[in-house]
Amino acid sequence: MNNNGHASANPIIEEFQTPSVKGDFSITGVGFKPRLLEFDVVLASVSSIQRCVSKITEKKSISHYSVQSGTISTASTSDGKAITLKDSNGAIVCECVLVAMNQDGFTLKFTEVTSRPFVMFTAYP
16 A cells, blocks of 8 residues: 555456445445546437536536536535436436445435436546
8 A cells, every 4th residue: 555545556447336225335446446536428319419528536526517417517515415416308228326435336315317328437546
């Protein structure tokens, strides 16, 4: 260990599909306790593309960047919401909060799962 007590390892880039039911969802096998997570979620249809890019720390400070029907919005919060994805009408179709950064990954709690997009994430040691 070095790096201020964190594992000295390269970031991990992986993906998962959001669950079909609301509740806790754990990602394991990362190999370290992340200090920072970045999420990139895209929901595409024939007529539109919605995207959410967010960064979240263990202290749940977050930066969200969303693209909805060609409009970019930015928000910085500390509400713990790791992902908020809206459809082309502005309705939330996928949303989760960070529950914990674990020794081998992280846990999210999904509060909306109307859509089940794939999520690409980068975990930084």
